[in-house]
Amino acid sequence: MFRRIRNTLLLVALALSVTSAGMGFYPSSARAYHTYEERILDTTAYSLARRRVRLGLMQLSYGIIDQLQVTTFTMPWILGAIFQDVAPNVALKSTFYDRRRLALSVGAGFLTGTIEQPDDTKIRYFLIPVSFAASVRINSDFSTHFGARFTAVNGDADSQPEGTAVEGAVVVDFLQLWGMAEWRLSRVVAFTFTVRWVPYVSDLLVEGTLDAGNPAIGVQLEADLSKLQNAFALIPGFVFSWDRANIRLGVGYSSFFVDGFYLVIPGDVLSNVSPEFDIFVRF
Amino acid sequence: MRLFSSLAAIAFAVVLDSCNSTDLPTAPNLQPVLQAYENPTAVVDGEIMAEVADEIAEAYEEIDDSEIFEEILNVIIEVQEEIKNSTAKACSGGANDGSACTDDAACPDGTCVTTGDLVLNATCSGGDNNGKACDVGDDTACPNGTCGGGVTLPSPTGAVRINYICPGWDQSQFDEGNDAEPDSANGSIDLFMTLDSGGIGRVVWGTAVNCLYLVPPPEDSNCEAAGCPEASYDGALALDLGPDWVSEDIEQLPVTFVVEGTIGFDGDDFRINQSFRVVLADESGLVILVDLADPALSETFNYIFAGTEQAIQDAMGEFRCSLEESRCFDESGTLFSW
Numbered sequence: 191m192f193r194r195i196r197n198t199l200l201l202v203a204l205a206l207s208v209t210s211a212g213m214g215f216y217p218s219s220a221r222a223y224h225t226y227e228e229r230i231l232d233t234t235a236y237s238l239a240r241r242r243v244r245l246g247l248m249q250l251s252y253g254i255i256d257q258l259q260v261t262t263f264t265m266p267w268i269l270g271a272i273f274q275d276v277a278p279n280v281a282l283k284s285t286f287y288d289r290r291r292l293a294l295s296v297g298a299g300f301l302t303g304t305i306e307q308p309d310d311t312k313i314r315y316f317l318i319p320v321s322f323a324a325s326v327r328i329n330s331d332f333s334t335h336f337g338a339r340f341t342a343v344n345g346d347a348d349s350q351p352e353g354t355a356v357e358g359a360v361v362v363d364f365l366q367l368w369g370m371a372e373w374r375l376s377r378v379v380a381f382t383f384t385v386r387w388v389p390y391v392s393d394l395l396v397e398g399t400l401d402a403g404n405p406a407i408g409v410q411l412e413a414d415l416s417k418l419q420n421a422f423a424l425i426p427g428f429v430f431s432w433d434r435a436n437i438r439l440g441v442g443y444s445s446f447f448v449d450g451f452y453l454v455i456p457g458d459v460l461s462n463v464s465p466e467f468d469i470f471v472r473f
Numbered sequence: 474m475r476l477f478s479s480l481a482a483i484a485f486a487v488v489l490d491s492c493n494s495t496d497l498p499t500a501p502n503l504q505p506v507l508q509a510y511e512n513p514t515a516v517v518d519g520e521i522m523a524e525v526a527d528e529i530a531e532a533y534e535e536i537d538d539s540e541i542f543e544e545i546l547n548v549i550i551e552v553q554e555e556i557k558n559s560t561a562k563a564c565s566g567g568a569n570d571g572s573a574c575t576d577d578a579a580c581p582d583g584t585c586v587t588t589g590d591l592v593l594n595a596t597c598s599g600g601d602n603n604g605k606a607c608d609v610g611d612d613t614a615c616p617n618g619t620c621g622g623g624v625t626l627p628s629p630t631g632a633v634r635i636n637y638i639c640p641g642w643d644q645s646q647f648d649e650g651n652d653a654e655p656d657s658a659n660g661s662i663d664l665f666m667t668l669d670s671g672g673i674g675r676v677v678w679g680t681a682v683n684c685l686y687l688v689p690p691p692e693d694s695n696c697e698a699a700g701c702p703e704a705s706y707d708g709a710l711a712l713d714l715g716p717d718w719v720s721e722d723i724e725q726l727p728v729t730f731v732v733e734g735t736i737g738f739d740g741d742d743f744r745i746n747q748s749f750r751v752v753l754a755d756e757s758g759l760v761i762l763v764d765l766a767d768p769a770l771s772e773t774f775n776y777i778f779a780g781t782e783q784a785i786q787d788a789m790g791e792f793r794c795s796l797e798e799s800r801c802f803d804e805s806g807t808l809f810s811w
Contacts, residue, residue, distance in 0.1 A: 313624070347594075347624075396626060400593065401555055404638050404655040405548050411591070411631035411668060 223377040224431050226330070228472070231259075232438065232449070233370045233384055234335040235295035235325040237285045238472075246436075246470025248449060258284045263301075263450025270303045277303030279450065281319070291328070297321040297339075301452065315345040319452045335370040341452045347398070359397050362415065365390040366447065366454070372429075380429045382440065384466070386447050388421040388454055421445040421454050423464040434473055440466035500667055500676040503713045505770050506731055506748050506762070515765050515774040517787045522794075522801070523811035525763055529776050530796050532761055535736045535743040537778075539704040540688050542730055542751050545681075545712070548637045548662060550723050553673055556633070558608040560672070561590040561625070573610035587672075595623035633673065635664040639684040642703045647689065660684040660705070675718045678711035681734065688738075708734010708745075724753040727760075757781075 229236035231244065231251070238244060238253030244261075251261040261281045270277035281299030288294075301317040323337035345360040370384040394413035401407040427440020442464040444457040457464070515521070536542070564574050567583025574585040592609035600618020607620035614620055640646050641659030660683035667674030687701035713729040731748045750760040757780040766772035774787040776794075783794045785801060792808060794801035800810035 394626065396629070396631075400559070400633075405552060405662075406636045407552055407555060408634035408636070409631065409668070410634070411626060411629040413591075413626035414628040414630075417627065 223433070224374050224380050224429075225377070228431065229325075230372060230380065230382070230429055230438075232468070233323075233337065233368055233382075234333075234372075235285055235293040235323040235337070236288075237283045237295060242472060244470050244472045246468050248468040248470070257286055258282065261299075265448075265450045266301055266303060273303075273305050275304040275306065277301060283321075291326055293325040293327075295321075295323045297323070301450070313345060313347045315343065317344075317452050318342045331374045333372040335368075335372065337368050339366045339368075339452070340364075341366070361392075361395040363390075363392040364388055364415075364418065364454070378430055378432060380431070382425075382427045382429060384423070384425040384427065384440070384442070386423045386425070386445075388418055388445075391415045391418045417456055418454055421456060423447055423457075425464055425466050427466050434471045436468075436470050436472060438466060438468045438470075442466065500665075500674060501678050501711050503676055503711060503729065503731065507713060507729060509748075509762055509764070509770045509773045510729065510750060510760070510775060513774040513787045515763075515772045515787050516789055517774050517785050517801070519809035519811040521765065522799075522809070525765070526796055526799065526811060529761055529763060531743070532745065532747050532749070533759060533776075533778055535738060535745060536747075536749055536751075536761075537759060538688070538702070539706070539736045539738045541704070541706045541732070541736060542728070542749075543753060544639075544684070544686050544706070545662060545664075545710065545730075546723060546728060546753050548635060548664065549666070549673075549677055549714075552633065552635055552666070553723065556591070556668070556673060558611075559591055559593060559595075561588045561592050561609050562586060563588050575608070575611045575613075589628045591626040591629050591668075593624045593626065595620055598622060630669050631667070633666045633668050635662070635666070635679070637662040637664070639681075639686050641685045642687055644687065644701065646687070647701075659686075660707070672719055675714045675716070676711065677714070678709075680709050681706045683707045702739045703737075704739075705737035706732075706734060707737075708732060710734070727752050 224230075227239075231237060237257070237259035238251055240253050240256045242253040244251040246264075248265060249261050249263045251259050253259045259282070261283065263279050263281070266277035266279045279299065279301035281297060283295055283297040285293055285295045298318070298320045301315075301319075303315055305313045305315070319339050319341045321337060321339035323335065325333060325335045327333045341364055343360070343362045343364075347360075366386060366388050368384060368386045370382055373381045375381055392415070394415050396409060396411045396413060398409060399406065400409050421444070423442050423444045423446070425440045425442025427438065427442070430437045430439070444462050444464055446455040446457075446460050446464045447453075448455060562574050562585050564570055564572050564580035564583045565586045566580075568581045569579065570583055572579070574580050577583075577585045579585060595607055595609040597603055597605050597607050597615035597618045598621055599615070601616045602614065603618055605615075607614035609620060609623065611620050612618075638655035638657055638661050639659040641656060643653075645651055646653070660681065662679065662681045662684050664677055664679035666677045683705060684707070685703070685705050688704050689701050709732070711731045714723060715726045715728065718726060727750050729748065729750045733746045734744075736743045736745050748762040748764075750762070752758050757778070759778045761776045761778075762773055763776055764770055764773050774785055777784040777786060777791075783796060784791055785794050792801055792803045798810075801808045
């Protein structure tokens, strides 16, 4: 237990020190603040330019070429470590079109991990998100961003042969749509208003063994996830952008859309508080 | 009775088709059989009984002796209990409204009702049994801890597959502390049932593959002392648990069976293609559906065995009969004989 906490603290400390190091790594470039070049990357169609780096609490990104960035989210690694197994994840985003007032991007990635239950049951999960985003620059101060993400979730579990544990596979798919208005109040401060919505959630399909004893009980079930359908969030927030440091901060209403895990936590679980937070440097 | 096979063929064709499907299996439609029990259409006389009396007697003897229904219902009861224990329950009304519970005692001024959610893999958190499996909401299984966690399936619907390895003919299975591994050489029973709102559906269906078992003597489970007859069943089966299957104990319910296969008992094989109705808790009761005409179920009556009494229920009503005396009668005397 202490070892797990120690590992977790070490990981958090590592993430913080990487971020701090980036903040302290002084400018070789004048490009910063909210500018024509420097765009908000999250919930938009924009991606990092070639050889640019983003180091943050929530994600680490690198611009492979001007049209392609690779990202890994930190929370799955950290929370995965808490549950005894890190959760590798990679997301690629390509801004394949960026001319005049319009930018378009596509993205894809994966997240995988294992959760070990106290009774030694291991639940493995594998998520594949595929997304599309469009950003429209109305004028130099005001932009709008729209997107859709389809996430396919596969999982399986195995357990001790005795007991009532489930073994088998789980499948669920869902679609998320979002829209964001961005208003640049100054070169440091941008106000954002984000709307997220889940118009479609498939039934949860479970195929497995409920009890491997005698009688052996196998199940092929569809569970109702309609509670998640039409989950939404309205999130006003701000993005502060300085020379290198950036803070994204927002608190909204209703469901919590968990970046990095691609999941949605229904509003009633967190008293309808939908947070948005990241602190990062770009260089 | 001889024409019952066409109906059984239809029912089991649905079963086989459902097994081949990649979708969830569909339960066979037993409603025509249930209708036949409720509304017998034949008018029974001596001529009819002369033709079917021996078949009725033989079917009764084989079903009653082999207790095949008991072997199957015990499997279903065990599965139902397993699912019931994995279904989340919460207090409705009272001081603990909305709290997890396992029975009404945990809900002062309220009742403990099922939420319909299935919770798999619940474990004790903290306490003496930390990390051990428990039934959802049952904190008594976790001294000084709580039972929780696991994977919750909200209002699941679907199918349950059951594979039961039959106990075989080894008398030592009844010995205290006997925990021998099931031997697949003893045959098996494979059943399907549907799951809806946290409970099993009223229709269960499947097949038995050369299932070997012992029939314990009444009120004595020690086969080594009394000797137990060897029984077997090989064939298809479907059963309906009746309209009250959700709220009532399965042992107390009249369960309607449709079987098509071979019953073995004490070395003899008997081909059966029959529907019958039985209450597990009432060992002396059995109703046999007698189907006389073609098309199937167009002319039926019920032959009832209730302890030492026998009766016929036909289109005209109910009257007593005796296969041993080859006659049917009422208070006024013999109605007809054969």
